[in-house]
Structure formats: structure tokens, C-alpha cells
Amino acid sequence: MPIKLERKHAFPIALVPLMLAVGFILFKLFTASKVTNPETGRTHRIGLNPEQEQKLGLEAYAQVRHDEASKLVQSGSEVELVKLVTAKLAKAAARKGDIHYDWEVSVIRSAEVNAFCLPGGKIVVYTGILPVTQHAAGLATVLGHEMAHATSRHGAERLFRTEITQTLLGGVQGSLAQMDPVKRQAIMAALGAGTKYGNTLPFSREQESEADHIGLLYMARAGYDPQEAVAFWQRMDAQRRKGSTPEYLSDHPSHSTRIGQIEKWMPEAQKEFVQYNHAPAA
Template structure:
């Protein structure tokens, strides 16, 4: 006899996968943070230590001084009391990438310097990555993943108890629904938020926020295909550039004020 999925099972799945928001992000989004700051800092430190052991580090003094100059100007504007010191490492890799980890750790790949052609463009990259940390996005993602896994396990148990037919297909559908309906759109929200917060940081540090647009134009011209926006954790280049253009007028006064106050120039190699 064919059995159907009980209504309480679907209700349980929706409840557990949605979570309960308890915090507010810098742009006013609701966030769920299950982990402490110290826990996240320890995870960030461990991950960074592992990367330093597994990836070659660029020791060029001019390049390192250049990246550090930009980074220190950015983090000075963060007003972040959690990270007294930010460690910056330039990894010797052609990969176009940069990242920041909880605990105050920043990695920049030399391949990024071939795409971010100016100090302002590199500041857009670093400002964006620092914004991820300031906005507790790592904690948020880890918390969402924890809740999603817990919810799917609970639903799997309920289906098992109910002896529902085609259980594997049901679980696969729920997993895809959780990924597309929660994890991916949420990551796009984080990326957009990091763009907005990063613009503020770079403008206050005296870097031209308009360079964020030219950076993503460089990204759009770079080789490699981009997945459909609905199935990507990042906004499309076009969406990103459009949003940045809308935000730039709001941060230009901060940039102009920083230039009037005088800043230390960061010169490339």
C-alpha cells in the first residue's frame, strides 16, 4: 500500500531548516549565530596555519609592503575591537583569490594582483573580505549549515518511522530545496552585504570606491564561465556592478573627506 508524507513531517522540515534569527548584521539583516567569537577565532587561526603550511608564501618585500599598506588602512577604519591585530600573508599562487578569516587573518593570492590593477581596486577586494569577518558571515554560514544538517537528520528519522515510500528521493529533494532555498540565496545576501560594508571601509580609508566597479568589470572580462545567478553563491557580475553603482554616491563624501585629511599612499611594485 502506498504511503504519503505526513503533514507534520513537512512542517518539521520547514521549521528546523528556517532556524531562529537572534542577531542583526551591519546592514540590518537578521542573523543566526550559534558559535562564540572565541570558537570562530580558533577555527580561523587553525585554518590559516594550515594554509601557510600547504601553500607557498611570497616573500617579495615590495609586494608585501604594498598589500600590507592597503590592508592596514582598511582595517584601521573597521572600528573592530575583536581583532587587535590582523595578520596578512601574500600567497604565491596564480589563482585570482583573497580571503579573510575570523580571528583577524587575511590571505591574498598573487594572481589577484594581476586582476586588481590599482591600489583602489585591491582595496575593494580587501575591504570586501574584511567586511565578511566584521559581519560575522563565517559564523552565520557555519550556523546555517549546522541547522540544515540537524533538520535533514530529523526529517530522515521521521520518514523512517513512517515507512514512507521513495524515502531516498524525498530526502534528496529536501536537500536540494534546503540548498537552493536557504544556503545559496543567503550566501548571495552575504556577498551583497560585504560589497556594501566594504565600500564604506575603502572610502573611509581614502580609496576611490568607484574602483570596485572597475574591479568587477575586470572580473567579468576574465576567462572562465559564470554559473546562473540562482545556482551561484555570488551575485552575477552585472547585478553586482548595478548594486555597487547605486551605493557609490552614498560613500563618496567619506572618500573625499579622507583625501582632504591626507593619507599615506600605497604604491604597487
């Protein structure tokens, strides 16, 4: 009776790239630095140390200021308002965290309704958002959120998770190298879509919600009525309602979700407001 020899090594060899990727991921998970958010207690892994974060933030900030040099607003009531609100929020953030950022703000004359805070505390505010914020408390809603991204080290966390995801997908692709190219492309496209809508976007929305939560505490602690955060997002909802992207396709929560979450956190924010203040800030 003839003996049938099995190709015992063909299947394991094909899995080598995936196994190597998993090994690298486990190593990164074991060795990566972990930080605990002083406001929420959430612990997460990061892909950069503070010095690396600040270096990247400074480089990006310098590039923005270079690109927008002709639009930088150097003085005036808008700049004074932004700096005042930022200073109060910075003090509020430092009350419950070991935060020693060199906060710096640039105001850019633009119709763009936007503001952001880079790692290390470099803030950019476009004047187009000021008519929506309307006043200091509305601006504190925006800046508190953006500053919370920086103090929570969300950028370093995103970098870590992106590296893990790309390593895993690379391992899968390597293990499918001998497959028919059309089938391999279809599988990788499906995995990419699943990763985006099942992991990347939901995670981004979680970070946005965490920044909303912490920013609400910052503004309350700084003396701004946290109820104004609800009013601000209602104004944003009214402005951007047309043609808005469904939440599950977006990296940000919908405005209605944000408002609902803020209302849920409001009792906590009101306690912060009462504890640290006797009257609303101007």
C-alpha cells in the first residue's frame, strides 16, 4: 500500500509573517509605557515619550505659523480673549494633574471654524470659530476640549494603536503572499474596512468623548458655567446639520451624542464649578 507523504510544513511556513507580527505586537504591549489619566482614571499605552511629543508638537506648530504667517493676528480683543481663557484653563488642568506644559496660542484670521492643540500645549485658534463660541464660556468649551487632547496624550496613544494595527495587517498580508492576487486584495480590503469602521473610528470617537468630558471639567474648574458647553454644541449642530456625516462613518461623535454625554457629566462638572469658584468668570 503506497504511503502518502503530507506537506506538513507548507501551512506553518505561510503563517510565519503573521506569527512574527503577533510576536512583535505582544512585545510592544509588554514594553510600551503606560499612563493613567488623572481626570478619568483610564490607563492606556503610548508610543512616544514626553520629549518626543513636545518635539513633534513644536515642529508642527512652527510649520503652521510659517504657512499662515500673513494671517497671524498679533494683538487685539480676539487675541486677548483667547489668551485669557487659555491661561485660566491651564491653571484648572494643573490642579489635578502633573502638567507642566509651556502653553502658547496663535490666532489666525480665517473663516475656518476650527481650533486645535498640538502635543506639548501649542494651540491654534481660527477666528472663524469665534462667532460660534460667542463668548468666553463658549470659547472655554472649545479650548478645554482641545487642551484635554494634549494633557491626555491622545496623539501618542493613537500612534501606538496605529503601529499595532499596521503591524497586524502587514502580518496578514505577508501570510497571504501565495494567494491569488485578486482574492488577497479582496481579503485585505475587507480587513481594512473592518479595522476602520470597527476599531479606528470608534476609538477616535472615544478619545473625542474623553476630551469633551475632561474639557468640561476644565472649564467648570476655571470658573466657566459648564451649561454653556451644551449651548455651544447646539449652535454647532445648527450650523453643520446639513450634509453631516453619519456618526458611524465619522471620527467624531455626532453633536446630539456629544450633548447627551455632556448632560450626563453635568452633575460632576457642576460640583467642580462650585468647589473651585464662587461666581462665574467673566
